[in-house]
Amino acid sequence: MSLNDSPPRKKSGFRAALEFTGIPPSWFDKRPRLPSRNWLIFLSVTQSFVAFYVYDRHQSKKIRQEYVDKVKHLAAEPLHSLDFPRTVTVYSAKWPGDDDWDRGSRYFRKYVKPIFVAAAVDYTVVAGKRHGDLATRVANDIKTERRIALGLEAPQQSLLAPSIKGTLDARRRRALDGGTVIVGRPAFKEYMAGLRRGWTDSLELVDKDEQLSRELESDGHFDEPETSSSLDPSSTSSSSADFADGEPLPTPSRLPPSRAVPGLFPPLSAVRPSSPSTSAPAQTRDAGADVSPPAQIPPQPPLLLVPFVNLVGIKLVPLMIWDFFNERQKVRAGAEAAYRLVSRATRPLERAADIVDFDVSAESYYKSSTAAFPAEVQKARAEYYKTLPEKLATARALARGEREPTKLEIEAPPPTEVELRAERLKKETRWKADERGWNLVSPDTPVEWDERWEGGALEVFVDPPESHWE
Numbered sequence: 001m002s003l004n005d006s007p008p009r010k011k012s013g014f015r016a017a018l019e020f021t022g023i024p025p026s027w028f029d030k031r032p033r034l035p036s037r038n039w040l041i042f043l044s045v046t047q048s049f050v051a052f053y054v055y056d057r058h059q060s061k062k063i064r065q066e067y068v069d070k071v072k073h074l075a076a077e078p079l080h081s082l083d084f085p086r087t088v089t090v091y092s093a094k095w096p097g098d099d100d101w102d103r104g105s106r107y108f109r110k111y112v113k114p115i116f117v118a119a120a121v122d123y124t125v126v127a128g129k130r131h132g133d134l135a136t137r138v139a140n141d142i143k144t145e146r147r148i149a150l151g152l153e154a155p156q157q158s159l160l161a162p163s164i165k166g167t168l169d170a171r172r173r174r175a176l177d178g179g180t181v182i183v184g185r186p187a188f189k190e191y192m193a194g195l196r197r198g199w200t201d202s203l204e205l206v207d208k209d210e211q212l213s214r215e216l217e218s219d220g221h222f223d224e225p226e227t228s229s230s231l232d233p234s235s236t237s238s239s240s241a242d243f244a245d246g247e248p249l250p251t252p253s254r255l256p257p258s259r260a261v262p263g264l265f266p267p268l269s270a271v272r273p274s275s276p277s278t279s280a281p282a283q284t285r286d287a288g289a290d291v292s293p294p295a296q297i298p299p300q301p302p303l304l305l306v307p308f309v310n311l312v313g314i315k316l317v318p319l320m321i322w323d324f325f326n327e328r329q330k331v332r333a334g335a336e337a338a339y340r341l342v343s344r345a346t347r348p349l350e351r352a353a354d355i356v357d358f359d360v361s362a363e364s365y366y367k368s369s370t371a372a373f374p375a376e377v378q379k380a381r382a383e384y385y386k387t388l389p390e391k392l393a394t395a396r397a398l399a400r401g402e403r404e405p406t407k408l409e410i411e412a413p414p415p416t417e418v419e420l421r422a423e424r425l426k427k428e429t430r431w432k433a434d435e436r437g438w439n440l441v442s443p444d445t446p447v448e449w450d451e452r453w454e455g456g457a458l459e460v461f462v463d464p465p466e467s468h469w470e
Helices: 013-019 038-073 103-111 113-118 131-151 170-180 184-198 207-217 235-242 312-326 327-343 351-354 360-365 368-400 407-410 417-441
Strands: 087-092 124-128 178-184 301-306 346-347 459-461
Touching: 013 038, 038 113, 038 327, 087 103, 087 131, 087 170, 087 184, 103 113, 103 124, 103 327, 113 124, 113 327, 124 131, 131 184, 131 417, 178 184, 184 360, 184 417, 301 327, 327 346, 327 459, 351 417, 368 417
Parallel strands: 087 124, 087 178, 178 301, 301 459
Antiparallel strands: 346 459
16 A cells, blocks of 8 residues: 555445445535536526515415405395395406407406405406497497386396396496496596497487498499490390390399398399388387487496506517516505495596596507507408409309309309308498497597586595595
């Protein structure tokens, strides 16, 4: 043994026992050392993000529980056997530039609903899938209630059973006692527009499809093209050989049977066929057309205005990350809003403070591409009408027997003229609805206002006094 050789280190009993388990001996000779600089940076950043996330979620639970404890005693209050729980209606609308139309209602369910559940407040969510849907729904509901109150329309059968739904007056009292929740500025604009239309527009029942169909009849897109033979009088005698029964082509009698589409004329006729024996009786005028708008609007359910911003687009990714680690702010905002409704503290709606200023900053987060929405609708309409003449010519040629269908047309029959008319009606209905809806939620459009709302017809929930329930 040389002088430089050192005696082997005596193994401890613990190490000898571990070696017998099959662990390689080289593992016991390794000495721990600090990670490299890159690993230290990675671990520090990762642990920081994890710490921020855990802290934020812990604070969110703490804030939510704080407000739950404030209102949970209401759920324990006894309810009379003939009474109903307090019920509110929640309205949310499609956010401009986002294909996911349900973001507003999901925001309500996540941040506002827990407080309602703790206070035994029931709710009904009404969400608009397209711009303008919410305004139409609100207006139609109000018109229906007005017609029922005037005796122009019979209430639903369920409304006649007090044991189930109560009388109309009882349902209205429940609505006034509950309230209305508006999530976000787009929903606020649509709700106010629907509220004004419901109390201003005529109560006459109008078939929208029939009305639009009549408007589209005179646009010329389905007119027969003028040919040289039709303009030449001498062609009348030469074309008489083409008539088998003295009836010019095309006529409904020479067309194959097709399914009738409500609101549409027969495919190739210029006017509706009528005769003294077959003409329908004249329609009676709807009594709702003679009803004038009321001079004063009755009290409406108080409004709970819930601010809501939906971040959409690549440019807002930094804000999305910031929101992800600051969810406690949304939890507090939602809990405070719900607490205002539960506490029942209200004040009259003010045009300057509420109508103009409510959540107006949210419109600055709209995607810049939303400004081109009307142009996109016009582009889609132009592209459709560009291809319509060719489709219409094919449908008429096949219906008249002017040519035989091709192999592809036999395998996949092209649309008939009736189907093209129905398709055009459906597209125009959607395009016009989208244009009207965008005009409601556009940042350039102010919130609609009616002078009859002044004087206490509309109220908003506000923060209760500090001593409330103490």
